Amino acid sequence: MSQGFSIELYFDPALENQVLKAWNVLARRQISTQLIEIESRPHITLFSSPFLDPAKLESVVKSFASKQGPLPLSFTSIGSFPNDKNVLFLAPVPTMALLQFQAQLCEAIKKEGIEIGEEFKADSWIPFCAVAQDVPKTRIAEAFCVLRESKLPVSGYAMDIGLVEFSPVREYFSFELGNTVEA
Numbered sequence: 313m314s315q316g317f318s319i320e321l322y323f324d325p326a327l328e329n330q331v332l333k334a335w336n337v338l339a340r341r342q343i344s345t346q347l348i349e350i351e352s353r354p355h356i357t358l359f360s361s362p363f364l365d366p367a368k369l370e371s372v373v374k375s376f377a378s379k380q381g382p383l384p385l386s387f388t389s390i391g392s393f394p395n396d397k398n399v400l401f402l403a404p405v406p407t408m409a410l411l412q413f414q415a416q417l418c419e420a421i422k423k424e425g426i427e428i429g430e431e432f433k434a435d436s437w438i439p440f441c442a443v444a445q446d447v448p449k450t451r452i453a454e455a456f457c458v459l460r461e462s463k464l465p466v467s468g469y470a471m472d473i474g475l476v477e478f479s480p481v482r483e484y485f486s487f488e489l490g491n492t493v494e495a
Contacts, residue, residue, distance in 0.1 A: 316362040317477050319373065319417065320355035322486065327385065327468025328354045331402065334443040334462055343455045344400075344444035350479040356385075356404065356439050356470070358414050359421060359432050366475055366484040368424060373473060376420050377487035383413055383470040387441065390459045398447040400455055401440035402466070410439055417473075 323331070331354035339345045387402040404410060415434040422428055430436055447455050474486030 315479055316360055317364050317366065317475060318360040319358045319369070319421075319473065319475050320353070321358055321383070321413075321470045322353060322355050322472040322474060323385065324382070324468045324471045327466060330387075330462075330466040330468075331441055331443065334402070334459060337458055337462075338444050338455060341454075341458060343451050343458065344447050346445040347442060350481050352442075352478075352481045354441055356441050358417050358473070359428070361426065361429065364426060366477075369421065369426075369475055370485055372420050372424055373417075373475060373485070374487050376417055377473050377489050378491065380413065380473075381490040383409060383489065384467070385410070385470055386465045386467040388465040390443075390456060390464070391440065392452065392456075397445065398449065398452060399442050400444040400447060400452070400459060401442050402459075402464075404439050404441070406439055411437075413470075414439070 322328070335347055335354075339348055384407070386405045388405055389403045390400065391403045392398070392400050411434070414432075414437055418428045418432055418434070431438075443459065444455055470489065472486045472488050475484045476482060477484065
């Protein structure tokens with residue numbers, strides 16, 4: 313049963329591998345394996361909704377992606393949200409380019425009559441890349457210690473944008489940023 317849909321920002325291979333290293337270290341220590349198990353891919357969630365029609369968004373996302381270029385990213389810190397999901401994440405520097413990218417995408421989606429949830433509105437959105445989910449409360453401190461050993465900052469580029477259904481993760485489509493060539 314689907315839990316929802318997300319538009320995700322994907323990284324260049326080197327940056328993706330840096331995030332996967334963190335996933336794998338936490339999995340080897342049996343702290344968190346959920347992101348691997350649901351077949352996720354390292355990403356920043358730009359928009360999410362429990363219900364939407366993927367076909368309605370494909371042309372919007374494709375058009376949006378074609379007008380963008382690769383987006384520089386630098387993950388400089390580790391964080392967690394104060395809720396029961398026990399998600400640990402790498403936080404990118406919230407550059408104006410990243411914030412505008414997400415806000416412009418949401419504006420394009422809104423023009424299609426799709427409601428933007430509060431957490432994805434321009435003044436509320438927090439960019440992050442999950443490295444662990446459902447971490448047992450008794451192991452959060454250990455997970456932070458493990459993640460602190462990773463060599464931050466890690467930098468690279470966002471290269472693609474895609475729509476997935478979760479969970480498990482199933483990609484509907486993805487487009488390279490700045491690529492106007494028909495696939």
